[in-house]
Amino acid sequence: MYHKRDKKDDEDLAIAGNIFAKITKTSALQDARSFNETPVNARKCTLILTKILYLMNQGETFTTQEATDLFFNITKLFQSKDTTLRRLVYIGIKELSKIAENVYVVTSSLTTDMNAKDDLCRPQALRALCHITDGTTFQGIERYMKQAIVDKNPAVASAALVSAHHMAKNIPEGVKRWVNEAQESVNSDNVMVQYHALGLLYHIKKTDRLAVSKFLAKYAQTGLKSPYAILMLLRIAAHLYSQDKQNGPYLSFIDKCLDHKSDLVCYEAASLLLKINCSTPINTAAAFAVCQSGLSSSRPVVRFAAIRTLNQVAMLRPTLVEYCNVELEHLITDSNRSIATLAITTLLKTGQEASVERLIKQISSFMNEISDEFKIVVVTATRKLCQKFPRKHAVMMNFLETMLRDDGGSEFKKAIVDTILHIIEDNPDAKEAGLAHLCEFIEDCEHTNLMIRILHLLGKEGPKTSRPARYIRYIYNRLILESAPFQAAAVSSLAKFGAHCEDLLPNVIVLLRRSLLEMDDEVRDRATFYLNVLLTKQKSLYNQFILNPLQVSIVDLEKSLQQYILDPKDTPFDLKTVPLATHPQNNDESAKKPTVNGMKPSSETVRVTKTAPNEVAETRRAIYEEQLAYFPEFEEAKLGPLIKSSQPVELTESETEYVVKCIKHVFKRHVVFQFDCINTCNDQILENVRVSMQVPEGYRKVCTVECPVLLYDAPGTTYSCVEIVSDNVSLYVGTFENLLLKYIVKDCDPNTGKVLDDEVGYDDEYALEDIEIVWSDFVQAIIKPDFVSAWEELGPNTEVAETFALQSFKTIDEAIKNIIYFMGLAPCERSDVVPEGKMSHSLYLSGVFHEEDEILAVAKLAVTNEGVTMKLSIRSNNLDISNFIVSIIA
């Protein structure tokens, strides 16, 4: 008999490796029914329960019903005396209590278990019990918990303390009553109990600073046995210190812990001290020594702890960290990549101008040994270094160029090219060298996107350099050697050289002529187009078609053209009817570099995400346009395409009965106000909601769209449309006064939201704040990629100039931000970034007024002791507008 059974067990075990892989939820739930059998077959049930736990751990989800059934099946297993099974039951209860219902039924069984003689099950039962305890059953277990916290069995005490910590989230008041017991447990001999008790004690008292500092002082004096508890105490000390800088005793406690025999405590103390040291200079030589010795430890964890701390403080105390440079340099080649990365970034942070060359040399010596991903980290670090020491660009350029020539994936190459582009932009001195490197690179480059980007950049920057001719050879090489996409990009670049440099024009024309016979349509078309433009020899045409590309939004252009084809008219298609894109679209080269748009490159993070707002603006416009098209009233008014929508303006305080926000939609001859209203009274329903207003001169009221019903807390929208009747630009700007939200109030049941039966409602109104239509509502910020040529094209006879003293601004930066905001124009040529320490600066702005009149502005700013002085020159194809802008600023 025995023999037979054993053999079967053996087979069972042989497949044990796979049984877990094959089980399904259905079969496990099926098996769980055998929990009901009496007597309980402990072995079988253990296996089934393990399977279920395994399933849950794999991420299998159970419905509430399934979980509840399972839960009740599991409770049957309380009959078994088998300890392993019993403990699995506790775990099962904990896991299922999150999803199952009526879990409180096991309270009494668990309470019995946690008070049992058998120590083995008590801690587990206790933890499971706390899992299912809520505010209502809390009272019942409180007495047992108090006993358990001070139980002499450390496992029980720990379990009680940890559970109390968990429960404090939901029942903070109840747990607070155990503060005395927690305090008693801190004196326990067991390391873990001490740690948990301290944690709970702090959690209970943390709002009372005085109490915390008291017990901190007490335990700092007596000393705790558990390293974990000391770690906790250290963090409490640092936390207190960060709130209340004066206090010396905290620091002396942390300082004392540097000599602790446990690594854990030493490094925590050192790390805290060094971080604190950044805010106040205190003597941290000892803490520093701990980190320094840690750098050469044989254990990666210790090295990591040390380098991470140094990395964090490197920025603030570079001189201190510099002492470790020798050790840090060793760590660059550490087998642990996290450590090596931290080492590099730390070194680059502390690097001095003089040591840059050596550092770069060192890094390049092992570049071949590391992975692409890590190389990217190095490249990014180099970029930062280059920002810090612009004078060292030559060294770094060479370094980047070497990397560019080495093997590497496209991500890596992209990072390098990005870095070079950044350096070129930030540092005009580096421009020529950078362009030369990029030229070399495209001679032998297999990454389409990068190549096209570089060709585009060459077209943009090349003509402005001292010797533009040298780039033409590189571009022409691409034209004859590469495939169609590159050729097309090369043709566009060439054309830019032709447009910019008079002396190169004949050569460019010859080269373009040769391209007229290319196989690819796009290349040929571009060549023909540019050739003809260049042959006209008219500056204005150059500007329009070569240097400053099309500024309409591509999506709308497509839409308009489709419409035109569907419904052909006698007149030719007019490009002016297409809404302008608020930011320049990617023109002929598909992969235009997002950074050349130069919006607000105040920090490197902004630069990377620059394309995002562009897309957001586009979709936002499309959404509004679609919403407005929904109302027949607006169709009648013939609004035309939406020009600009303002940001929402609040017309009420945020804590009032009704919250109203207004968005201004500006059209060719109309302005539509969109009022988004929220009713915050749960006992009212508003009907026929609309906004009445007093219309200023120059406008005429057209129509309003009511919001039929405004329910509690559900947003509703009403619109008012006004027409611009005057042609006088100065009347465009005005204030709409006496805004009243008008509606019919009906009382309703706050709970159901239904209108009371006999309620007829009454008219009421609510005063809102005034709306102002300002200048920038009509202006679209549009960047001229080539500002200077556009400026010259408009000519001096459209110019209006005036000098202003802006006394409210102290710095140029501040003034620039406000000017841009006020004028609603886009800064060009990255002129919104002021090099540090400059006392004067020229800001170039461009935009389009009301979809037709171009505006260009040059603001020359200088800092005086009375604030900032601005000489503003405005050119526009409508002189009225130039005059008007000057008048409103004054």
Next chain:
Amino acid sequence: MDATNISFQDPILNAISGIIILDNDGNRIIAKYYDKNSSLKEQKAFEKNLFSKTHRANGEILMLDGYTCVYRSSVDLFFYVIGGADENGLLLMSLLNCLVESISSILRKNVEKRTLLENLDVVILAIDEICDGGIMLEADPAAVVQRVAIKPEDIPLGEQTVSQILQSAREQLKWSILR
């Protein structure tokens, strides 16, 4: 970064963000996440990433997705303990030590996937004893093993290793023959 940016670790007991055991294909055997706001998909993605970064390197510690991860491998198993970005690596390490050593002693030094699965119930119990809801519950492997206590006489057959079963089978056979 300026002085105000240096943050101090909040003094709180919940130091552990997760405990993970993967096999040598990167598949999850056990994974407990204690900061609950991640979906299964995110967890799996994290595990995949974690595995790809650690299965060849022998580095003990790494930073990943804003977590500090300490790890150790044994035959075809990978053990991970995960903590917050600023968590003390040494603290996580002491927990990892406890995890690996107590499992090793439960599996009687046969730390490999097969034995682990055979003893999965006890391993689950052990993990429950080591960490409870993100709080380090016990860091001493001896105490953990003692708490999940498997005394030889009351190990159910299902948890014995093959050799033990053979041993006991042999004995029982001997007795039945003698009888």
